[in-house]
Amino acid sequence: xxxxxxxxxxxxxxxxxxxxxxxxxxxxxxxxxxxxxxxxxxxxxxxxxxxxxxxxxxxxxxxxxxxxxxxxxxxxxxxxxxxxxxxxxxxxxxxxxxxxxxxxxxxxxxxxxxxxxxxxxxxxxxxxxxxxxxxxxxxxxxxxxxxxxxxxxxxxxxxxxxxxxxxxxxxxxxxxxxxxxxxxxxxxxxxxxxxxxxxxxxxxxxxxxxxxxxxxxxxxxxxxxxxxxxxxxxxxxxxxxxxxxxxxxxxxxxxxxxxxxxxxxxxxxxxxxxxxxxxxxxxxxxxxxxxxxxxxxxxxxxx
Ligand SMILES: [Zn+2]
Numbered sequence: 089x090x091x092x093x094x095x096x097x098x099x100x101x102x103x104x105x106x107x108x109x110x111x112x113x114x115x116x117x118x119x120x121x122x123x124x125x126x127x128x129x130x131x132x133x134x135x136x137x138x139x140x141x142x143x144x145x146x147x148x149x150x151x152x153x154x155x156x157x158x159x160x161x162x163x164x165x166x167x168x169x170x171x172x173x174x175x176x177x178x179x180x181x182x183x184x185x186x187x188x189x190x191x192x193x194x195x196x197x198x199x200x201x202x203x204x205x206x207x208x209x210x211x212x213x214x215x216x217x218x219x220x221x222x223x224x225x226x227x228x229x230x231x232x233x234x235x236x237x238x239x240x241x242x243x244x245x246x247x248x249x250x251x252x253x254x255x256x257x258x259x260x261x262x263x264x265x266x267x268x269x270x271x272x273x274x275x276x277x278x279x280x281x282x283x284x285x286x287x288x289x290x291x292x293x294x295x296x297x298x299x300x301x302x303x304x305x306x307x308x309x310x311x312x313x314x315x316x317x318x319x320x321x322x323x324x325x326x327x328x329x330x331x332x333x334x335x336x337x338x339x340x341x342x343x344x345x346x347x348x349x350x351x352x353x354x355x356x357x358x359x360x361x362x363x364x365x366x367x368x369x370x371x372x373x374x375x376x377x378x379x380x381x382x383x384x385x386x387x388x389x390x391x
Pocket of ligand 1: 322369370
């Protein structure tokens with residue numbers, strides 16, 4: 089699938105995307121080395137990149153957004169998955185866009201290999217939400233599971249939002265249902281799929297924090313080891329250069345804009361207070377937050 093089409097499906101806002109000019113496939117930038125946090129080792133795995141236009145942002149004057157973006161009208165933005173090794177387990181959070189010969193995407197398996205991990209080594213996969221830049225790597229091109237030994241855990245609320253009552257899904261999203269059924273059905277048929285409920289701990293040492301707004305069941309995962317917290321925040325933020333300093337600025341991709349803003353503000357406040365390390369699917373690196381004015385400054389996370 090062409091990225092332009094993919095993004096039209098994923099983000100619903102065709103007009104604001106960079107026109108789907110041919111993109112020369114190229115390797116994504118090398119992933120930085122791992123971060124050690126308590127007994128956890130964390131790798132950001134850049135599956136690919138997407139171009140996001142500044143006009144997607146809502147709730148601030150264009151001049152202010154232009155200032156924060158240094159005058160750029162579009163930003164090349166990473167699409168990350170995250171690898172966490174802890175307590176003898178190998179955990180993947182999200183899986184990127186997946187292979188597409190025409191796109192700069194589908195580098196996840198190479199990134200895992202660079203971290204010394206084969207697809208068959210992954211024990212557990214956690215999904216933040218069902219947009220295709222987060223679940224696209226779950227299947228191989230032949231439709232079989234890309235991670236043959238992994239259990240796939242998803243938030244029940246997100247699963248039901250997309251698949252339980254199609255009549256309640258906005259009509260423009262219903263075309264995605266067959267692909268979602270193929271992806272999750274492959275893991276379900278292998279007995280490797282589970283949807284966990286709100287308040288349920290997906291796995292020991294890992295908590296799921298509801299963060300609805302971006303989608304119907306968007307979820308943040310909190311990993312804790314020796315008092316250190318890693319938050320895999322999915323799409324809680326898209327434009328690091330704007331939305332840390334101005335968390336009240338929304339983005340056109342959010343299903344419920346006001347709710348997405350409120351949960352970002354609330355979770356950023358908690359993350360700054362607890363000095364958690366944030367791992368964002370569309371951020372260039374792992375960061376911590378420090379209060380700055382009415383918002384936050386993101387500082388690179390150190391061990
Ligand atoms: Zn995303």
